[in-house]
Each structure stands twice: as C-alpha cells, then as structure tokens.
Amino acid sequence: MRTAYSVETVRHAEAQLMARLPEGALMQRAAAGLAAACAGLLGRVYGARVVLLVGSGDNGGDALYAGARLARRGAGVVAVPLARDRVHEGGLAALLAAGGRVADDPFEVLASADLVLDGITGIGGRGGLRQDAVPVARAARGSDAVIVAVDLPSGVEADTGQVRGEVLRADATVTFGTYKPGLLIDPAKEYAGTVRLVGIGLEEHLPSVPALEALQHADVARMLPVPAAESDKYRRGVVGVVAGSARYPGAAVLCVAGALRGGAGAVRYVGPAADAVIARFPECLVHAGPPGKAGRVQAWAVGPGLGDDAGVVEEVLASDVPVLIDADGLRLLDAAAVRDRAAPTLLTPHAGEAAALLGVGREEVEASRLDSVRELAARFGATVLLKGSTTLVAAPDAESSPVRVNPMGSSWLATAGSGDVLSGLAGSLLAAGLGARDAGSAAAYLHGLAARHAAAHGTPITALEVAEALPAAWRDVSAA
Ligand SMILES: NC(=O)C1=CN([C@@H]2O[C@H](COP(=O)(O)OP(=O)(O)OC[C@H]3O[C@@H](n4cnc5c(N)ncnc54)[C@H](O)[C@@H]3O)[C@@H](O)[C@H]2O)[C@@H](O)CC1
Ligand SMILES: [K+]
Structure with missing residues (x-):
C-alpha cells in the first residue's frame, strides 16, 4: 500500500522529528536522497551539467544541498535563484564551497543542461508558478534536460492535486518522507513523471490513517x-x-x-x-x-x-x-x-x-x-x-x-x-x-x-x- 499525507500532517510530523535531530539534519537526508536519485538518472555525474531552479523556501534549500553533493562528484552545477533577495543561505554557501556557481544568464545555462532540479516550491507552494518563474520554467521544459522535481512539481497543489496555473512538468519527482496527495491524483499527478519516495525517518511520526492510499x-x-x-x-x-x-x-x-x-x-x-x-x-x-x-x-x-x-x-x-x-x-x-x-x-x-x-x-x-x-x-x-x-x-x-x-x-x-x-x-x-x-x-x-x-x-x-x-x-x- 502506498500512502499519502496532507501538508499539515507532514509539517506536524517534521516538527516532531526535527526536534530530535541536529539542526539541518533533515534537509541533509532529503538532499542526500535527491542527489543519489539524480546521479542514477544521469548515469555519469562527473562532467554533467546540472541547473538548479531555486525558490525562496526550503524546497530551494534541498536543491542547493543536493547540487553541492553533485558538484563534489564533479558535476558542473549552476544555481538560478528565482527570488534573489531570498535564497536558502546555508544551501547556497554549501553549493559555492563545493565549486558550484550562480548563473549569469539562466537561459544560456538551461539551453545546455543535462539535468534540471526544480526546487522552486514544494509543500509551501500556493497557486501555480508566479509570473517571474514562468519564462525560466518554460525554458527548462523546452531544453533537452531531464527535469527532476524536488518533493513536488512546482505549481501543483500538494493536498488536492489541483492545478491552478502554470506548472513545471517533471520527468521524475523525488519526494520526501511520504507521498503527498497531489502526487497520486490528477491533474497534478500528470506533471510528476516517475515518483520516487526517499525515506527521511518521518514514518514513525505519521498517524496511522493517511489522507489517501493507493493499492498495490x-x-x-x-x-x-x-x-x-x-x-x-x-x-x-x-x-x-x-x-x-x-x-x-x-x-x-x-x-x-x-x-x-x-x-x-x-x-x-x-x-x-x-x-x-x-x-x-x-x-x-x-x-x-x-x-x-x-x-x-x-x-x-x-x-x-x-x-x-x-x-x-x-x-x-x-x-x-x-x-x-x-x-x-x-x-x-x-x-x-x-x-x-x-x-x-x-x-x-x-x-x-x-x-x-x-x-x-x-x-x-x-x-x-x-x-x-x-x-x-x-x-x-x-x-x-x-x-x-x-x-x-x-x-x-x-x-x-x-x-x-x-x-x-x-x-x-x-x-x-x-x-x-x-x-x-x-x-x-x-x-x-x-x-x-x-x-x-x-x-x-x-x-x-x-x-x-x-x-x-x-x-x-x-x-x-x-x-x-x-x-x-x-x-x-x-x-x-
Ligand atoms: N520541513 C522540513 O523539515 C523539510 C522540508 N523539506 C523541504 O522543504 C519544502 C517546504 O519548504 P517551505 O515550507 O520553505 O516551502 P517551499 O519551499 O515549498 O515554498 C515556500 C516558498 O515559496 C514561495 N512561493 C509560494 N508559492 C509560490 C509560487 N506559486 N511561485 C513561486 N514561489 C512561491 C513562498 O513565498 C515561500 O518563500 C518541502 O517541500 C521539502 O522540499 C525537506 O528538506 C525535508 C525536510
Ligand atoms: K519543486
């Protein structure tokens, strides 16, 4: 049985888990799983061209830390911050320390990318992509790169599967701790591609009755x-x-x-x-x-x-x-x-x-x-x-x-x-x-x-x- 939990429940479980872990440990678990999944999709990490679309929240943080891990393995990793004044600072510092950089021209790096990590929004996203993110998302989709959504394709409603505007369609989604309803229900599901669940230790903090279940x-x-x-x-x-x-x-x-x-x-x-x-x-x-x-x-x-x-x-x-x-x-x-x-x-x-x-x-x-x-x-x-x-x-x-x-x-x-x-x-x-x-x-x-x-x-x-x-x-x- 695959189960999905609502955002509210996920946040509650995360808070309980985070209280027992060192600062930032949970995000590191997510980033490690995400980087491993990307490595699997790339085949060869060394020399691969990876672009990170980075929103203003922790979803962007996941992308940046995963990017840092890929950069340490020899990938050329470039971040495209979508809200320049707000970006996960620890994540950005980790990326730069690992040899990654911030893009001068997002469209140029996207045109030659092998893999794009969509870290614009996750469970904190509201409504479809904001207007300023749309041209970059379209350029990513128009490139030959494999698009990997971090936690959820940005722009979908996590709890309902509704789509209220533009969404960046992914080839694969790496989701953390549990499935979210939007990953299993249309129309949002159609944007997620192949979904992979990465365990971050959340399971024991989730209630016994999920919001949704899918039979196997x-x-x-x-x-x-x-x-x-x-x-x-x-x-x-x-x-x-x-x-x-x-x-x-x-x-x-x-x-x-x-x-x-x-x-x-x-x-x-x-x-x-x-x-x-x-x-x-x-x-x-x-x-x-x-x-x-x-x-x-x-x-x-x-x-x-x-x-x-x-x-x-x-x-x-x-x-x-x-x-x-x-x-x-x-x-x-x-x-x-x-x-x-x-x-x-x-x-x-x-x-x-x-x-x-x-x-x-x-x-x-x-x-x-x-x-x-x-x-x-x-x-x-x-x-x-x-x-x-x-x-x-x-x-x-x-x-x-x-x-x-x-x-x-x-x-x-x-x-x-x-x-x-x-x-x-x-x-x-x-x-x-x-x-x-x-x-x-x-x-x-x-x-x-x-x-x-x-x-x-x-x-x-x-x-x-x-x-x-x-x-x-x-x-x-x-x-x-
Ligand atoms: N809470 C935790 O312990 C963990 C969270 N994780 C990650 O954190 C994410 C949740 O992070 P946040 O709560 O910071 O929220 P998000 O990063 O998902 O999104 C919130 C941010 O996006 C902006 N935003 C909202 N709607 C937007 C839209 N339509 N277009 C553009 N920007 C928009 C908001 O202004 C806010 O700054 C999860 O999806 C997951 O990726 C993981 O690192 C695992 C651990
Ligand atoms: K995302």
Missing part, C-alpha cells in the same frame, strides 16, 4: 475472494444485475460480462435484455420480472443502460443487501432512499454524473476530484467511486477510511461500455463479501490492469475485451 498487487490479492472447499455457488455469493433496456441491450451484456469474472458464484440478470444476455452467456441466470421476485441475491448492481425505469432502482434500494448504482441509476435514484439504507451502497459516477449529483459543473469536479468524491460520500452516506484517469473511492466514514486512489488506470479504458464492465465486476465482488470500499477499489484496479493486458500490443480495445482480460489481471494480482 499484494493488497488486492488479500481482498480477492477464494472459494473454500465447502463453497457452492450460493455461498460464494449471487450478484443481481439490473441493467440494459430494449434500447440498450448491450449494457446488460457488458455488465454481466464483468460480473461473471468478479468472484461471485452466480450472476442473476434481471431485465428486458435477457435474450441478448443468454445468447452470449448461457451460464447467467435470467429473470424478466421485477428484481424483488428474482430470487435471493447477496448484492445488486443497478443502472447501466437502464433507460428511465426508476421503479427498479427504488426496488433495489429498498433491499437489505449491498447495492451498486451506476449510470442511469444515478440519475434515477432518490437521495433520501440512499441515505436511509442500512446495507452498504456504492455509487460509481464519472465526473459528469458526479457533477449532476452535486449540482455543480463538470469542470468543477474535474478540477477538484478529491473534494468532490469526499463531498459525495458525505452527502449520500455512501461509498463513492469517482471514475476518471485516476479513479478515487471514498467511504462515508472519512475519519477512519482514507480515500483510495487507483494507480492502475489506463487511457484505453476511455471506450464505450467499459464502465458497464466495471459495475458488474464491482457488484460481483460485493456479492462475494467484500466491503464497498474494497469492492470498488479492487474492481477499479483489476479493470485497469485488464485494460493494460488487452491493450498490450498498443491497439485500441473494446469493453468486452477488457472483461475477457479480467482473468489475466486476476492471475497477475494473485501471483504477487
């Missing part, structure tokens, strides 16, 4: 249901799929395709597209009447391609088993009925659907995904999976359940019907006994991994191919 293979493997010797199809869980309509029979087929590969013992399809479903999946149970008369299920997935049948959504919400609501179901749901449920509810909107549920514009959700998913979970008293390039899953008990961020996305998933597969898959995991947050986050993870499998040869993929690649994703994860 082994975490997902621990969640996945494994049939026991005495299992039969009912004990493994039956998932009811209420999806599709005369107009959209395909949504039913895709939702069932996902559900069949999600670990439930059986899939019960309820709705008007039974013929299409059976033609493709003879192993599926089908029922043409209302959900309440379909027989016992351990979870429902309702909504994809449903059209305007609000009655079935109401009926499913009235059940006492976990319910996943997606697509048309999100439009048709009664908010009070969701809030009043005793069993878990998992809502799976994309940004547009989330915006409609919140009564705001889609751009607002896109720009502040973390706040949006938290707000939805609180308002509906439900677990919410907000789809997107980084899918987020928030539970209503925010105090004890950090938001999960899916690290396994794939841009190939932007294809019609892939959300229907995800709903079926997550519904199946609910029926198999996973909690809503685990079901949502494990489903998003497997779904992204399946897409990567399906697109392994770099060709466009269909939603059904994503469903068909789920067993391969499941195998990968289980082997971890």
